[in-house]
Amino acid sequence: MRVAQPERLRGMTSLVRMRLAGFLRGGRILAPAIAVLVVLGIIYGGGPSPAAVAYGYSAAALFPVLAWQSKLLLDTEPDTQRRLAGVAVGGRREAVAGLLAAGLLALLVCALAMGAPWLFNGIDTGRAVVSGTLLGVLAHLLAVPPAVALGALASRAVTGGVRNGIAVLVTSAVLVVVLGLEGSIAPWLVPPVMATARALNDVGTPPAATLALLVVWAVLWGGVALGAYARLRRTRT
Amino acid sequence: MRFDGVFFRYGRRAAWTLREVTRGIEAGQTVVVLGRNGAGKSTLLQLAAGVLRPSRGAVLDRPAIVGWVPERFPADQPFTAGDYLHRMASLRGRDASEADAWIERLLLTEHTGTRLSDLSKGTAQKVGLAQALIARPGLLILDEPWEGLDSIARTLIPEIVAEVTAGGGMVLVSDHRGEVGGLADAIYWQVADALVSEASAPVPALPDEVIIEVKVRRAESPRVVAGLQAEGHQILEVRDVAAAQPHQARPGPGLTITPGASSGREAGGSS
Numbered sequence: 001m002r003v004a005q006p007e008r009l010r011g012m013t014s015l016v017r018m019r020l021a022g023f024l025r026g027g028r029i030l031a032p033a034i035a036v037l038v039v040l041g042i043i044y045g046g047g048p049s050p051a052a053v054a055y056g057y058s059a060a061a062l063f064p065v066l067a068w069q070s071k072l073l074l075d076t077e078p079d080t081q082r083r084l085a086g087v088a089v090g091g092r093r094e095a096v097a098g099l100l101a102a103g104l105l106a107l108l109v110c111a112l113a114m115g116a117p118w119l120f121n122g123i124d125t126g127r128a129v130v131s132g133t134l135l136g137v138l139a140h141l142l143a144v145p146p147a148v149a150l151g152a153l154a155s156r157a158v159t160g161g162v163r164n165g166i167a168v169l170v171t172s173a174v175l176v177v178v179l180g181l182e183g184s185i186a187p188w189l190v191p192p193v194m195a196t197a198r199a200l201n202d203v204g205t206p207p208a209a210t211l212a213l214l215v216v217w218a219v220l221w222g223g224v225a226l227g228a229y230a231r232l233r234r235t236r237t
Numbered sequence: 238m239r240f241d242g243v244f245f246r247y248g249r250r251a252a253w254t255l256r257e258v259t260r261g262i263e264a265g266q267t268v269v270v271l272g273r274n275g276a277g278k279s280t281l282l283q284l285a286a287g288v289l290r291p292s293r294g295a296v297l298d299r300p301a302i303v304g305w306v307p308e309r310f311p312a313d314q315p316f317t318a319g320d321y322l323h324r325m326a327s328l329r330g331r332d333a334s335e336a337d338a339w340i341e342r343l344l345l346t347e348h349t350g351t352r353l354s355d356l357s358k359g360t361a362q363k364v365g366l367a368q369a370l371i372a373r374p375g376l377l378i379l380d381e382p383w384e385g386l387d388s389i390a391r392t393l394i395p396e397i398v399a400e401v402t403a404g405g406g407m408v409l410v411s412d413h414r415g416e417v418g419g420l421a422d423a424i425y426w427q428v429a430d431a432l433v434s435e436a437s438a439p440v441p442a443l444p445d446e447v448i449i450e451v452k453v454r455r456a457e458s459p460r461v462v463a464g465l466q467a468e469g470h471q472i473l474e475v476r477d478v479a480a481a482q483p484h485q486a487r488p489g490p491g492l493t494i495t496p497g498a499s500s501g502r503e504a505g506g507s508s
Contacts, residue, residue, distance in 0.1 A: 007330030014327035021324075025315040078311035083288045084368065087305045088328040091287070234290070 011089040015097035018085075020105060023073045032069035036109060039065060044122030051123050055136025056200030058113055059143045063193045064173040066109065066144065070102035070151025071169055082157060095233045098155075099226070102148045110140040131205055139196045142214060145222030146191035152229045158236060191221040238262045238285070238376065238407060240433075242294035245280060254280045256431045258294070262407045267398055267420050270411040271436055272428035278411040279308055279380055281428060285409050286378045300375025300407070302329075308380040310365035312353045318364050319349030322371070329372040339367040344389065358385040366390075370397065377401045379410045388469035395420055452478060 023029055039061045043054060077085070086094040114136060117123050123132075152158070154169040172190075179186055180194025187195065192214050199206040199214060243258040254277045262268055270278045283289040284296055286305040314321065319340065326336035340346055343363045348356060356364065362385050369377060382394050398408045398420055410420065427436035453461050462472050 010330045011328045014324060018324045018328070022315055078313050080307050080309065080311035081314060083283075084305065084307065084311070084325075085328060087286055087288060087303050088325065088368075088372070 008089065008093065012093045012097045012100075015085055015089055015094065016101045016104070019073065019077065019098060019101040023076045023101075023105070026076055028072050028076055029069070032065055032072060032109075035065045035068070036062065036113060040113060040116055044117045044120060048121055048124040050127055051129050051132025052135045052200040052205075053132075054117065054123060055114065055132065056139050056197040058136070059110075059139035060193045060197040062110065062113055062140070063143045063147050063176065063191075064169075066106045066147035067150040067154070067173065068169060069109065070106060070148045071154045071165060072151075073102050073105060074098050074152060074155035074157065075165070079156070091234075092230075095230065099148055099152060099229075102151060103144060106144045106148055110144065114140060128205075132200075135200050135205070138211070138215075139200055142196055142218040143191075143193055146193070146218060146225060149222050149225035149229060150191075153225060153232070158229065158232045160236070188217070188221075192217040238299050239297045240284070240294070241297050243284060243291040243296060244293040245277075245284060245289065246292050253431045255284070255428075255433065258284075258433045260426065260433060260435075262409065264405045264407060265402045267402055267408040267410065267423040268426055269420060269423045270409065270426050270428060270433075272411075272413065274413055276428040277431060278413065278428050281426075281433065282378050282380050282409055282411055285376070302372050302374045303376045303378065304369030304372065304374030305378045306362075306365050306369045306380060306382055308384070310353075310361040312356060312361045314353050317350050317352055318345060318356060318360075321353055322349075322364065322367055325368040326371045331371055336367065336371050339370050343367050343393065359387055359390070362386055363390055366394075366397075373404070374401065375406045377406060377408045379408070381411055381413065383412070389467065392466075392469045448473065 039058070043057050043061060082094065085097075089097065114133075123129065150169070150172050154165045154172070156162070156165055159165040159168055176190045176193055178184070179190045180192070182198065195217070196214050199210050239261040240258045243255060244253060245255045246253045258281070270281060272278050280289065282305075284291060285299070286303050287296070287299060288305065316324065322336040322340060322345075323333040326333055340349060343366060345360065345363055345367065348360055348364075351360075353361065353364065362382075366379075366382065369379075377398070379394070379398075383391060386394075398410070401408050402422075410423075423438075425436040425438055427434050451461070458475060462475065466472060
């Protein structure tokens with residue numbers, strides 16, 4: 001390879017910035033931003049709740065919005081521009097740059113969604129605020145990789161068209177809830193979004209073993225989904 | 238670079254768009270791909286660029302830096318032309334100044350502040366050309382580059398192609414209208430019935446051109462020649478007035494314009 005590695009990495013960060021800029025300037029962020037506001041309004045509208053419980057629900061409710069937002073971000077660029085970007089930085093880096101852009105935006109939205117209730121007295125400051133907030137951070141961090149992976153699997157580069165993409169997104173979002181319910185027949189088929197919310201809803205801090213299981217589960221699910229995305233991107237152009 | 242037994246189809250059940258393509262391009266070579274619309278020229282070019290992957294076979298020894306000018310520039314993006322080209326330079330790990338050099342050369346300076354979606358088709362096509370050239374490609378792929386370009390840009394393309402090949406690069410150009418006249422030493426491939434075969438240079442359709450003889454003062458001749466060339470005209474000859482004037486006896490297809498007639502025509506045109 002004649003091109004130096006640092007140059008290639010610089011190219012990838014430039015592509016992340018270009019995609020975020022395209023998404024924000026094109027105004028496509030507006031719809032998911034409104035959805036986030038609605039979610040926050042529903043969760044915190046009823047007065048202050050304990051941090052862990054509120055954040056557990058917040059992460060679960062944000063999951064489909066984050067997935068949708070990731071799909072929108074990846075679909076902003078015209079197909080030909082995506083291919084031009086691939087020629088410029090290399091196919092694999094082009095795909096990774098898209099995931100990074102979607103991941104960064106999802107983290108930003110999570111940070112805003114966790115900060116907002118403090119402004120409106122949405123968090124009960126009486127009990128276990130620090131541990132509850134830390135658990136909330138964990139819950140949101142566990143939601144981001146599966147959400148980005150799901151959005152990527154629903155993106156046009158994989159599904160080819162709007163209808164297929166929306167079908168993948170909606171079906172998966174429904175399955176995440178249905179298969180995530182307590183007593184589900186196959187909970188491991190979906191990321192542990194609902195399981196995390198339940199764990200944070202229990203009185204007291206969940207045991208370390210539960211948290212470890214949730215982390216491993218989310219990482220494995222995200223890894224498998226991202227691997228599937230990488231494979232599909234290689235075979236579909 | 239080599240196509241090694243490349244097969245390609247757009248779906249598992251689709252018919253082959255290209256079958257068993259085994260051809261090579263040498264360093265410094267220009268290949269013009271001929272064929273009617275829908276024959277698979279664009280597909281072949283995208284396989285060369287690495288945008289498409291062969292269904293079977295492989296494309297080997299592709300240069301590290303590839304410049305691809307798609308047939309239609311994707312103008313539906315919320316960037317201005319200047320911002321877009323600076324970002325594309327950055328994607329290649331290049332400085333903005335390298336994009337500016339191409340902006341100037343392709344006469345895009347006045348359009349740098351225009352949004353991509355507001356550009357005319359020809360100008361958008363030039364932006365597409367610029368993004369491919371910023372990184373000094375070892376393989377330049379031009380998909381119907383003449384489409385929608387004005388005459389000045391048209392004369393630039395052979396120049397740019399010559400620069401890439403002079404630096405040891407390869408150029409792959411598709412052309413369905415046989416407009417390639419200006420590319421020196423090009424070899425030709427014909428795409429038909431999903432097969433790619435070597436072809437001879439297409440017989441150029443008789444061009445709709447005339448020869449104008451103009452008499453100018455010696456001191457002004459370099460400026461006039463440069464001006465006519467800049468407008469895309471071909472200078473066939475510059476000679477002394479004292480030299481023989483064989484045209485008097487042979488009216489033929491040549492058209493002789495005296496300075497008087499010429500200036501009279503200009504006056505008529507501008508009134």
